[in-house]
Amino acid sequence: MARVVGVHGIGKQLLGEHTLLKEWQPALADGLRRAGADAAVPELDMAMAFYGDLFRPAGELLAVGNPLLGAADVEDGFERELLLEWWRAAAETDPAVVAPSANTLTATPRSVQAALRALLGSRFFAGIALRAMVFDLKQVHRYLVDTDLRARARGRVLEAIGDDTRVVVAHSLGSVVAYEALCARPGHGVRALVTIGSPLGIPNLILHRLEPAPLGSWGAVRAVWPGGPDLTWTNIVDDGDAVALAKDLRPAFGESVRSIRVHNGSHAHDATAYLTDAVCGRAITAGLA
CATH class of the missing domain: 3.40.50 (Rossmann fold)
Known part of the structure; x- marks a missing residue:
């Protein structure tokens, strides 16, 4: 071995x-x-x-790569909390990322959309598609x-x-x-x-x-x-x-x-x-x- x-x-x-x-x-x-x-x-x-x-999802007709995921697919609880933690961490080290505020975190749909938008414009997540980021969140969640x-x-x-x-x-x-x-x-x-x-x-x-x-x-x-x-x-x-x-x-x-x-x-x-x-x-x- x-x-x-x-x-x-x-x-x-x-x-x-x-x-x-x-x-x-x-x-x-x-x-x-x-x-x-x-x-x-x-x-x-x-x-x-x-x-x-x-x-990896099982192959099927016309399916290529990751599923078409978006902000609406981020589940409450673990996935939302981890996404917001990524946002906070990115804002601490990247001046281009607007820090999350108390107002931003109040409504779940808005907070998820704001977090994804902020992260997609960050240095850390540069070049990562939105659906890939959501898929990564779900990978961690699913493993656990x-x-x-x-x-x-x-x-x-x-x-x-x-x-x-x-x-x-x-x-x-x-x-x-x-x-x-x-x-x-x-x-x-x-x-x-x-x-x-x-x-x-x-x-x-x-x-x-x-x-x-x-x-x-x-x-x-x-x-x-x-x-x-x-x-x-x-x-x-x-x-x-x-x-x-x-x-x-x-x-x-x-x-x-x-x-x-x-x-x-x-x-x-x-x-x-x-x-x-x-x-x-x-x-x-x-x-x-």
Whole structure:
């Protein structure tokens, strides 16, 4: 089995493990070189745990790509709350995004339309179609409420992790899938978990819905550690990454999490931008040593 396993994020339902590896492998190799780990690059053995197809609608006549979704398809509750959190986060780091106000958030239809309009004009979501953004919201929501899909996605990660696997690198929603998969396999041999652009620490929306459930009261939640005492967990985040709303995972997962901030420029949430950074390369090298 592969020594390094990658776990992709949201919005990859039209790709596959081979197409994603063509993006991740060279970016990861660049990160290793930036970290001075030239010797590790030729030996890099990587697999992609792909679960995106679980979200892809079955083919039908005249259906291409994502469903035609709009503001009216954003459901009250989880989807609306997550969308508004993305809006708040984007407004904090992008001067071009008007901050949400109390008046804007009062009426559900207006708030959803305003949030989508603001985000589509932001640096972070530049180039993303409205229907794709709504589809991404629904992917996160569906993973958390569809028990069968959740189990199958975790199963894809567990299938990719073998006795030789030492590093798991997980992006975006993939960090949630990877975390839960590692928790579901006590005694695994993974030495390094590297999460990039992770939403794991978002209270209520993500953190409190994890499996296994975090322990403690609302104000003092402590989530389960996803391995043994020898596991090193490095969480890497860009300040402008609106998906990784909780930048520091230590309050929820413990002081053992190594939290590092990087600068990805206008590609704040892009997986390859994270992978090419030297800090990501060093975290992976440590797990392979």
